[in-house]
Amino acid sequence: MRQLTIAIDGYSSCGKSTLAKEIAQKLNYIYADSGAMYRAVTLHMLNKGILKDGAFITAQAVQELKDINIRFEFDSKVNRSETYLNGINVEKDIRNSRITKHVSVISAVKEVREKLVEIQQEMGVEGGVVMDGRDIGTVVFPNAEIKLFMTASNQIRAERRYKELKEKGENISLEQVATDLQKRDHYDMNREISPLRKAEDAIEIDNSELDRTHQLELALSIIDKKKVQLEEKV
Numbered sequence: 001m002r003q004l005t006i007a008i009d010g011y012s013s014c015g016k017s018t019l020a021k022e023i024a025q026k027l028n029y030i031y032a033d034s035g036a037m038y039r040a041v042t043l044h045m046l047n048k049g050i051l052k053d054g055a056f057i058t059a060q061a062v063q064e065l066k067d068i069n070i071r072f073e074f075d076s077k078v079n080r081s082e083t084y085l086n087g088i089n090v091e092k093d094i095r096n097s098r099i100t101k102h103v104s105v106i107s108a109v110k111e112v113r114e115k116l117v118e119i120q121q122e123m124g125v126e127g128g129v130v131m132d133g134r135d136i137g138t139v140v141f142p143n144a145e146i147k148l149f150m151t152a153s154n155q156i157r158a159e160r161r162y163k164e165l166k167e168k169g170e171n172i173s174l175e176q177v178a179t180d181l182q183k184r185d186h187y188d189m190n191r192e193i194s195p196l197r198k199a200e201d202a203i204e205i206d207n208s209e210l211d212r213t214h215q216l217e218l219a220l221s222i223i224d225k226k227k228v229q230l231e232e233k234v
């Protein structure tokens, strides 16, 4: 049977990437973090001074896109794929609050999305990929065999993100984290192009009360059921 395409979408800090990585590992599929690509473009625009104080000129940003090359490379030492921007490993640089604060405005630019969606679709041509993001089930892989949509309560998401940032040594309050999350979700859901929304055929997983093991078990049982249905069809 052809390897499947698995699309995982949802709000910020819902544990999408944790689940996507674990599914990919279990099934021996490739994990692709589409958010990392939007983060890498944002880092590039900041480095080049095109994005400054939260503002940028769209034409300048679009012009710059041709000089941006993004790829993932698996590092067996850390057992995960890392993000490369123009040949440089930027995995750490794209995960801080500065990038998080600016990424929504960059990811709302039509040409940025077109470029990244094209790369993402190429990654999924052969199947055997688990990709997480905001528009994977709706735009990138509308024909994905499995579509999951993750949610969790605002409080739980803020607490998870706060813990993550604290572990990285960032000085931020829980209230600020909660406000930032709400803002980013609002922006991602209300942008004109490819807004975050649940695909009609996506299965929702609310993991407010689920730990990692149970979340993975639930997702794998959804995938197994789907595989049986697909095998019955042939």
Ligand code: DC
Pocket (backbone or CB within 6 Å): 012, 013, 034, 035, 036, 038, 039, 103, 104, 107, 108, 132, 133, 134, 135, 136, 184, 188
């Ligand atoms: O998943 P993340 O937090 O790393 O994503 C960072 C941002 O990138 C998110 O706020 C919205 C944007 N994004 C997007 O617009 N489409 C995607 N498929 C993935 C991320």
